[in-house]
Amino acid sequence: MNILFLGAPGSGKGTQSKNIENEFNIPQISTGDLLRAETASGSKLGEELKEIMSSGKFVSDDIVLELVSKKITSNDCKEGFILDGFPRNISQASSLDNLLNKLDVALEHVFLIDVPTDLIIKRCVGRITCDTCGKIENEYFSDYKEGDSCGDGVFVKRADDNEETVTNRLKVYSEQTEPIIDYYEKKGILHRITGGEDGPERLTQEIITIINN
Ligand code: ADP
Numbered sequence: 001m002n003i004l005f006l007g008a009p010g011s012g013k014g015t016q017s018k019n020i021e022n023e024f025n026i027p028q029i030s031t032g033d034l035l036r037a038e039t040a041s042g043s044k045l046g047e048e049l050k051e052i053m054s055s056g057k058f059v060s061d062d063i064v065l066e067l068v069s070k071k072i073t074s075n076d077c078k079e080g081f082i083l084d085g086f087p088r089n090i091s092q093a094s095s096l097d098n099l100l101n102k103l104d105v106a107l108e109h110v111f112l113i114d115v116p117t118d119l120i121i122k123r124c125v126g127r128i129t130c131d132t133c134g135k136i137e138n139e140y141f142s143d144y145k146e147g148d149s150c151g152d153g154v155f156v157k158r159a160d161d162n163e164e165t166v167t168n169r170l171k172v173y174s175e176q177t178e179p180i181i182d183y184y185e186k187k188g189i190l191h192r193i194t195g196g197e198d199g200p201e202r203l204t205q206e207i208i209t210i211i212n213n
Pocket of ligand 1: 008009010011031032033035052053056057058059060061064084085086087088092160169
C-alpha cells in the first residue's frame with residue numbers, strides 16, 4: 001500500500017500519517033522530520049538546512065529526493081509507505097514517478113487535506129511536538145503548553161512555526177505545491193478530505209474507509 005498526503009502546512013498531514021501508520025503498520029516517510037533530524041545532528045548540511053527551513057523556503061530537490069529514495073528502497077518499505085511532505089512541487093512529483101516506475105510500484109491513493117486558512121495559522125503557531133515520541137498537540141486546542149511533559153518526553157515548538165514563517169510557507173505552498181493537486185487528480189487517485197475544528201479522529205476514519213474500500 002503506497003499512499004501520499006498533500007495539504008498546506010498545518011493541515012494535519014503529519015497527524016494523519018502517524019494514525020494511518022499505526023492502523024496499517026506501513027511506515028511514514030516525512031521529509032520534514034528527516035530534514036529536522038539532519039538539522040539536529042549539527043552537521044554542516046544541517047546548519048544550511050536550518051537557515052532555509054526557518055525562512056519557510058523549500059530545501060533543494062536533490063537533497064529531499066536522496067532522503068526519500070534511501071527510505072523507499074529500504075527494507076522497512078517493502079510492504080508500502082506513507083509519504084508526508086513529498087512531493088512538494090511538479091519536479092519532485094515527476095522524480096517520484098520515475099523512482100516508483102524503476103521499483104515497479106505505484107501510488108494507490110493521494111489524500112488532499114483541505115483546511116481553512118485562519119485555522120491553519122492557529123494550528124501551526126500553537127503546534128507543539130513531543131521531542132521523544134513525536135506526538136503532536138496544540139496550545140490553543142489542548143491543555144498542553146510548550147515545556148510540558150508528554151509522558152514520553154517534553155513538548156517543544158518548531159523553529160518555523162511562528163506567524164511570519166507560516167505566512168511564507170503558505171505562500172510557497174500555493175505557488176509551488178498546489179499545482180501538483182491537478183497532477184494527481186488527472187491520474188484519478190486524488191481524494192479530497194476536509195479537516196476542521198473537530199479533532200483528527202473523524203478524518204482518520206474517513207481515510208481508513210477509503211483505503212479499505
Ligand atoms: P509543513 O508541511 O507543516 O510545512 P514539514 O515538516 O513537512 O512542515 O516541512 C518543514 C520544512 O521542511 C518546509 O517548510 C521545507 O523548508 C522543508 N521541506 C520539507 N519537505 C520538503 C520537500 N519535499 N521539498 C523541499 N523542502 C521540504
